[in-house]
Amino acid sequence: MNQTARTHSDRWSFTRLVCATFTGLTVGSVVLMALLFAAQSVPVWRHAGPEYIVGGDWFYRQELFGAASMIYGTVVVAAIAVAIATPLGLGAAIGTAELLPARARLWVKGAIELLAGIPSVVYGLLGVLFLRGWVDDALRSAGYEPIGGDTLFTAGLLLAVMVLPTIVTLADDALRAVPGSQRAAARGLGMTRAETVLSVCVPQAGRGIFAAVLLALGRALGETIAVFLVVGRQDGQWPAHLLSFERLFEPGQTLSSKLGGAETNIAYGDPLHWGAMVGLGLLLFCLVTFASFVSGWLQKRGGQVA
Amino acid sequence: MRNQVWIAGLAWVLGSCGETTHSAFAPLRINGSTTVNLVVAEAAEVVREKAGIEILVDTQGGSSGGIAQVGEGRAEIGMSSKPLSDRDRKRFPEVDFVETTIGQDAVALVVSKDVWDGGVRSIAKREMLAIYEGRITYWSEVGGPNTKIAFFNKEPGRGTWEVFATWLYGDADRAAAVSFPEVGGNEETRNKVAGTQGALSQLSASWIDGETVFALSLEEEGELRVPSAEEIRRGLYPMSRPLVLLTDGPPEGFEKTFVDFVLSPRGQAIVEKHGYLSLTDLNK
Numbered sequence: 121m122n123q124t125a126r127t128h129s130d131r132w133s134f135t136r137l138v139c140a141t142f143t144g145l146t147v148g149s150v151v152l153m154a155l156l157f158a159a160q161s162v163p164v165w166r167h168a169g170p171e172y173i174v175g176g177d178w179f180y181r182q183e184l185f186g187a188a189s190m191i192y193g194t195v196v197v198a199a200i201a202v203a204i205a206t207p208l209g210l211g212a213a214i215g216t217a218e219l220l221p222a223r224a225r226l227w228v229k230g231a232i233e234l235l236a237g238i239p240s241v242v243y244g245l246l247g248v249l250f251l252r253g254w255v256d257d258a259l260r261s262a263g264y265e266p267i268g269g270d271t272l273f274t275a276g277l278l279l280a281v282m283v284l285p286t287i288v289t290l291a292d293d294a295l296r297a298v299p300g301s302q303r304a305a306a307r308g309l310g311m312t313r314a315e316t317v318l319s320v321c322v323p324q325a326g327r328g329i330f331a332a333v334l335l336a337l338g339r340a341l342g343e344t345i346a347v348f349l350v351v352g353r354q355d356g357q358w359p360a361h362l363l364s365f366e367r368l369f370e371p372g373q374t375l376s377s378k379l380g381g382a383e384t385n386i387a388y389g390d391p392l393h394w395g396a397m398v399g400l401g402l403l404l405f406c407l408v409t410f411a412s413f414v415s416g417w418l419q420k421r422g423g424q425v426a
Numbered sequence: 427m428r429n430q431v432w433i434a435g436l437a438w439v440l441g442s443c444g445e446t447t448h449s450a451f452a453p454l455r456i457n458g459s460t461t462v463n464l465v466v467a468e469a470a471e472v473v474r475e476k477a478g479i480e481i482l483v484d485t486q487g488g489s490s491g492g493i494a495q496v497g498e499g500r501a502e503i504g505m506s507s508k509p510l511s512d513r514d515r516k517r518f519p520e521v522d523f524v525e526t527t528i529g530q531d532a533v534a535l536v537v538s539k540d541v542w543d544g545g546v547r548s549i550a551k552r553e554m555l556a557i558y559e560g561r562i563t564y565w566s567e568v569g570g571p572n573t574k575i576a577f578f579n580k581e582p583g584r585g586t587w588e589v590f591a592t593w594l595y596g597d598a599d600r601a602a603a604v605s606f607p608e609v610g611g612n613e614e615t616r617n618k619v620a621g622t623q624g625a626l627s628q629l630s631a632s633w634i635d636g637e638t639v640f641a642l643s644l645e646e647e648g649e650l651r652v653p654s655a656e657e658i659r660r661g662l663y664p665m666s667r668p669l670v671l672l673t674d675g676p677p678e679g680f681e682k683t684f685v686d687f688v689l690s691p692r693g694q695a696i697v698e699k700h701g702y703l704s705l706t707d708l709n710k
Contacts, residue, residue, distance in 0.1 A: 179603035181582060252621075267576040267607060268622035356605035371607040382610055385487025386583040388494045389517055 154405065161399035163392045172399060176358035180383065185396040187403060189358045192367075193272055193374040194407065197347060198340035200276025200368070201283055206333050208280075209287030210322075213329075216288070217295035218317050229292060236285035244349035247278040252350055259369055270352035272372040278346055283336035290335060294328025295321055327418050334415035342408045344376040351377050375404040453480035454680045458492020458505030459585045460485045460611040461531060461630045462669045464700045466505055469688050476687075479680050485611060489585030490514075496672050497521050502681050504672035507531060507585030507630070513599065526671045528688045529697040529704050531630055532653040533589045533665040534641035536616075538625040541640075544571030548643035548650055555594055557626070559602050565624060573624035578615065579606035580628050586612075589667045590628045631658070632701030658703055669702060 164172055168185050175186020212232065216225045255277070256269030298321045306316040322329070352371020355378075359367045379400055387393035456466055463485045470481040485505075487494065492504030497518030510523055535549060546565060556562040557575055566572045580587035582601070591598040609615045612633050619625040620638035631653040634641045643650040644664060657663040671677075677685040687693045694704040 177603065179582075181599055181601065182603050184603060256622075265574040267574070268618065268625070270607060270618075352607040353609075354605055354607040381608070382487045382491060382581045382584060385491035385494055389498055 154402075157398055157402040157405060161395045161402050163395035164399045165395075167392055167395075172396070173403075176356055178355045178378075180387070180393050180396070183392065185392075185399075187375070187400055189356050190373050190375045190378055190400065191403060191407075192358060193351070193372040194341055194376065194404070196368065196372075197272055197275045197279060197351070197374055198337055200273060201279035201340040202333055202337050204277065204280035205284045205287050205336060209284050209332075209336075210291055210329065212284075212288045213291035213295055214317055214322070217292045218313075218321060229289065232285050232288045234285075235281070236289075240282065240343060240346045241349075243278060243282055244346035247274065247346060247350040251278055264369060266369060267371060268352070270350050270371050271369050272351060272357075273368045275347045275351040275372075275374070276368075278350055279340045279343055282343060282346060283340050286336040286339055287332050290332030291325070291329045294325035294332065297328065298324045327421055331415045331419035334411050334418065338408050338411035338415065341411060342376060342404065344380045347374055348377040348380045353377055353381060375400050375407075379404070453482045454503065454684060455482050455484075455495075455501040456503040456505060456684075457484045457486055457495045457501040458672075459489040459507040459669075460613070461507040461585060461632075462505035462528075462671070464632075465528065465669070465688065465693075465697050465702070466671075468696050468699075469684070469693050472692070473684050473687050477680075477683050479683065481684070488581065488583065488610070489588070490583040493518075493523075493672060496523070496674055499674070502673065503677075503684065506670040506672055508588045508667055509670065510672070511588075511598070522675045524673050524676050525668075526673070526677065526685050526689070527668045527705070528671055528685075528693070529669040529702040530658055530708055531632060531667055531669055531702045532658045532663050533586050533593075533628050533667060534631040534634055534653040535644070536619055536627055536629045536634060536639040536641055538619050538622060539638065539640070540573065540623050541565055541570055541625070544573070546570035546642065548645050550645040551594065558594060558604060560604065571624075576622050576625045577606050578609045578618055578622075578625065578627040579604070580615065581608045581610055584610070585667065586628050586630060589665050593665045655703055655707065659707055669697070 164185055167183065168175065172185055172187060173191070174188055175184070176188045177184045177186045178189070216228050216232075220228060251274050252269035254269070255271060255274045256266055259266040259269070259271075302320055302324065303316055306320045307313075311319070351374060353373055354371040355373050357367050357370060357372040379397065383393075384397050387397045456470070463483065467483050470483050473479055474481055484501075485491070489504075489506040489508050492501065492506050493510065493514050494517075495501035496504035497514075506525075510525055515523060535554065537546060544565065546569060549568060553562065553568050557568075557577060562568060563575055564572065565575055580590065582591070588598045591601040595601045609618055609627060612630050615627050615629050616633050616639055619627050619629070629639065631641065633639070634653070641653055643652045645651075646664060651657055651663045653663050653665070658666045671685055671688065673681050673685070676682075688697070689705070694706060697704045698707070
């Protein structure tokens, strides 16, 4: 099959040429974008050097550009989102894949996938409307004195809802990919339904589930407007210790919320400041690409096992 | 996010392909301060209808965004709620910025209801400076309730922030590098201050309603200054500021049509309607 196709396409047909052009354009645009970002951010790398990544202070009037607290914010917000959404999403996926009859499964899955179609700004407004107040009240009753309810935690909580459908759908697919014969064998050995799911299906679908989580992580890293509305946008929120929790319940800044703010417009025209902003885009691009790459790789491996 | 960066990237690519010229049929692009926007958006409605000009009004980046976009040739008219600084002019040496003042406003320091009811009615410059630099963190230290001060800083670069920083430090470039939660436009500032306990922020005086947000008097050399029309007009209130329309060179064509309308009695009535001082008020 493959060989006949090869011999046929040895000649430069019109179709082949058009397809090659489109493929080239698609791949080229990604490469071009990465190069463009790298080239535009050169001034800030020259100006700040490694401080640009490890420095915690960002104050453009003093020409201080350190993205560390934003990288921290981005990673922490995405981690909170995934930490909350994973058990929920996995539970829902087991429900749809293993417990529901086929017809009900489609309905439930469809409803969950609808969540993914809601524009992120709507989530952001819901966050402003409800989450901000709830988090503020919760922190006050816990004895804190918060500056309003805009915190890294609030943003993570909101993102958890937004990435939930990604986890549910992909984990459900991974579980469905486990062959029915495996379940039948497990049940034949006298295992209960719960034992079958937990010790046969979930481990077999493990890679696929992990890939789903990483894909959700990728989405959480890049989300802008919903985070922008509830994260508080405070620079320089680097924690005293990397694992200490005190910053989670304070306002913070993520790479995307910084890029979504007024500074992008202010920076335009000043090569150094603009370079610093584009550099944030480059960092975010690298983070998201890394997450999607690992996720894609695991999904492929997971498919082979199942 | 990625979309925005993409658009910025594309704009850069297109921009470097050749200077885009503004034809007579292209829309009049206005961008800048949310403070000036209230007047301009309403004036644009009228001019669109009367003169049949297509006008796009946006508030990307506040005053600095307006200045930058006029400087880059991406907008014909910039809205600014601060006078142009040497720093701004130096950034775009090839652009001949012309400022047309259309009215006057002031920056007020506003607090939430719990602070106001807790007895804080005025603030001294040195107290504000101490709050800004993190040396005072509780309202009780300035004669108020025992709540933490939730200070929301206007995004540095916005007109409101520049006026505030110039008042505190004499020159916005000397302002301390501080870290506070930041707020953008006036609506956002008002809503966050109204909805947060112990809140304090800088806000255009026209947004003070006395129900959800309350303006503090400024104590300077033993005198209390309030952001009232009378004190702004007489130049007594320290943080008063002009509302400015910026053009590259004197306004021409559609730019002139628009600027002239805002300066006309009908346009000036819009300025007053939004709680700012019109030019006739200023010359009384």
